[in-house]
Amino acid sequence: MKTNRRDFLKAAAGTVAAAGAITLTPSYTIASEDENAPFAENTMVKFYDSTVCIGCQTCVVACYETNFLHRKDNLDKPLEELNFIERNDIIPVIAKEDQFSPDKPWIVVNGLDYRMRTIIKKHVDEEGKAHFIKQNCMHCKKPGCVSACPVSALQKDKDDGVVTYDPNRCIGCRYCQMACPFNIPAFDWHRANAKITKCDMCRSTINPKTNDFDIDANGNATYKDNPNKGTACTKVCPTGAVLYGRRQDLLELAKSRIAQSKEKGENKYYEDTARGESVLGEKIYGGTGELIISAVDFRKLDFPVDKIGDRATAYKSEGIQHTIYKYGIAPISLFALLAFVVNRNNKKHHEQEEHHNNKEG
8 A cells, every 4th residue: 555745744743743642741730839938947048238348358269269279070970981171171270360379369350250159349439439249149039040951950959048050960051141130150161161150158169058057146157067167258258248147037137237227327228118128139039048238229239120120030931831831732732733734735735736637637
C-alpha cells in the first residue's frame, strides 16, 4: 500500500497533536505562590544605616578578600577531566591593580563588577554634603533572577531567604541581569567561561547556613559554634553602619532609629510618605533582604523606586506562564495551529492536482 505526501502529513499532524494532548496534560496542579504571605521567621537580612556610614570601604575590602581574592572554587569534576578553559578558570587571576599594597589599601571602582559583590557609592547633595550608599544583592522575597534563570543556578533558600548562586550550573546567559530590577548581577567579561557575580551573604565562603544563633542588643546575629560566621562586610564595619541578623529584628531596629530621631526633633531620616515606606526594602518589590535607611531620597541613591514598584514582576510573569502552560494549553494550541496549516496546505495541494488532472484530461 502506497502512502502519498498528503496522507503522510495528515497522519503525522494528527499523531503529534494527539501525543501532545496526552503527554502535556498534567496530572498535577501548579501551586500558586501567595505573595501576601509573610517572610519566613528566620529570614536573614543586612541592615544599612547610611547616616552612620563614613565611606571607609572597609566592608568592600573585606568582601573582596573573602569572596574573590582568597577564594578557591572547584568545578564538580576531577582535575584530569577539566578542559583548558576550566583549568585556567578555577581560581580567578588577580590583576595587577587588584593586588593590595600598604600604600594603597582601598579599591577604586565605578560599579559592581566580576570582583565586587558589594560597593560603596557616594552622592553629594545640593549643599555639598556627602551621603553614602551600600550597593549589593537585595535578596528579594520573590527574586526576578531566580525566576528567570533557566538552569536553577540561582536559588532562594526557603528557610532564611538568602539568594544563593551555583557557578557550576550557570551557563552565562545573563537572563538574571535582565530580570533584576536593581541591576545587581555582574558578568565576568574577563573570562572565556563567563559567569555572573553577586552577593550570597557569604554563604559559599564564611557563612554556611545555620539557625543556631543569638541576637544581640543591636540585632546582630552571634553564632554559638563559630563567632567568625556572618557576612564579611558586617563583621568589619567600624561604625556599625551595616548589621546582619533576623529580618523582623532589624526592621524593628530601623524603625526605632527613625522614631528616636523624630522624638529628638532631628528628623534626619528620609521617609517616602507617598509610598508609605520609611525603610527601603520593607515594601519595594514585595520586600527584600536588604533594609536601608538614609537621610536623602532613595531615588538620588540609584534606587528608581517608582519604576520598580511594590510588587515583584516575577509574580506576574510566572502567573502568565503558569496559566498558558497549565493543562498543556500553549503546546496543544501550537499543535492545533500546525495541524490547521498542514490541512490547509494539503487541501490546496489536492485542488492543484485535480486542476492539473482536469486540464490534462
